Amino acid sequence: MTAIDSSQQHAYDKVDTVHMTLEEVRALSTRVLEHYGFTRPHVEAVTETLVAGERDGCSSHGLYRLLSCINTLKAGKVAPDATPELHDIAPALLRIDAKGGFSQVAYLTALPHLIDKAKALGIAALGINHCAHFSALWADIEPLTDAGLVAFACTPSHAWVMPAGGSKPLFGTNPLAFGWPRPDKPAFIFDFATSMVARGEIELHRRAGKPIPEGWGVDAEGNPCTDPATVLDHGAMLTFGGHKGSALAAMVELIAGPLIADMTSAESLAFDAGAKVTSMGGELIIAIDPHRFLGAQAETELARAETLFESMVAQGARLPSQRRYLAREKSIREGVWISKTLYNDICNLIR
């Protein structure tokens, strides 16, 4: 479909690499974030998501993000010392005001309360508000599946994506994630953009001087366009799956925007005001306790989910997070390889 492999998620040359243990990745991220004045909770929470990204082979959510974290800070679009404020707004609902900080500390603060509510009531929802958001949603799903809960998460981004049948950017890349806990196995988790591809994928084609496949974007008039620069600077990206993906993107705008009193992707882009940094806004997370739904039937019923997974794998279908879990095992054993260019760029941040 395209000459550029999506595993090359950042634009750095991977041939010339630096080997790091996960402990070294953690130490480097910590040093950079401390250097720029992030308070202890932010240093730790952001670092853990970057380590998790590198570890799971998602380099676009790994150390690479340190560069945009610092850019976001320099642009004055994230508070390095925010102390989130939790609001218990209804028996089954929480909202946490991140106070302009990155989402991670706010989420970690609210997480035990969300788990408690879901286990007490059967289902509960959390809105994270006023956060700078760049973390992968699977990282927010995992602590919930670890607690034995079924979980959904979604967040708007910047208005880069055209609604099906429209002509102008309006929706964000609006990722949607879902997790299902598995006994004695890593959870079944998917996490995908409702845009056809990630924005970084189109960016990579621009840098490589290559056209993008049809179906990824349109020009300023809403016509099909294969020139990455035109799509990125004047046109719009497309949703996956035509009007169905577009409907899902609209749902994300609504439930992680107005429903939790936070910005849509259009409002987030306006707030960015040309700074081109991390999107600002909210995230919605819903957690369900299967043991409350199933009671004494839980063990038997959850075993039937395992039968479904086995049927998928037996016919050659990959479970959504399989690649990530394989990368994780390998990284824990062998460490990771970071491009030398990226490594130097990060070191330059603290020179």
Added chain:
Amino acid sequence: MTAIDSSQQHAYDKVDTVHMTLEEVRALSTRVLEHYGFTRPHVEAVTETLVAGERDGCSSHGLYRLLSCINTLKAGKVAPDATPELHDIAPALLRIDAKGGFSQVAYLTALPHLIDKAKALGIAALGINHCAHFSALWADIEPLTDAGLVAFACTPSHAWVMPAGGSKPLFGTNPLAFGWPRPDKPAFIFDFATSMVARGEIELHRRAGKPIPEGWGVDAEGNPCTDPATVLDHGAMLTFGGHKGSALAAMVELIAGPLIADMTSAESLAFDAGAKVTSMGGELIIAIDPHRFLGAQAETELARAETLFESMVAQGARLPSQRRYLAREKSIREGVWISKTLYNDICNLIR
């Protein structure tokens, strides 16, 4: 994309039509269902969904379904006199056992309780169990948006659809629906199959002796196939949007299957045992009260959703249920036109 217009949702010739008022549609459905011994609540509830389908221009969920309702009854796969049993299983969770009846009476029985829980707690979920399921999900979403709630619904069907990367049918067409209430306007509602197209669409191509477009199905070995008969009888349908649609289809299997102690699509097809009737199993419905999330901010925040809809419409994108609402206005004013063949087939049921 294809020579057959998807508005021709049943195989009957539309040229030779019978005009009916909605009251006449209601009376005809009532007579047929009464004739076959459905008890009063089932006659009324099933009839109302058939009337709603005809009224909204969704003929595949209109009177046409009477034929399969009666087939399902004759095959012994639906109880005409089931009295559903409601279980208040956790503060925010309900399950209702449909006792083998059609889903509608069970849903109507549970509905006020679901609304009460969502309004009291902020979010609540309902599992409908052991029902014969054929109703459109938008019909289940509407009473919730009418009550001012945000709602999700999904249900498995029969194992006709291949997981991405697989080779055999495993998932159902697994529809997914979402609704957002709008002040003084019909709700924003989408409802789509996670398969590329509805099964009936492929059936129509078979009857018309026309090949189906690539991307709709595969043969028995999992290879791309454009012969509708091969896809329907020996192969599998495909999900929309590749691995993303496939992930959503798997989610529907899980949350409207094992999570609520009900059948997956593979289990439903096994239960059908060649009878080729309506799928059997469960449905999951989640309702959220935006007023509990937003409190005093509700009016302002919900107005921002209206801005999003206006931005969509202004650039030519259609809101998901727009066509349905236009058909509704017209049908209420002018009545509907039913194919004479269908009308005669239905009348033959009670001759």
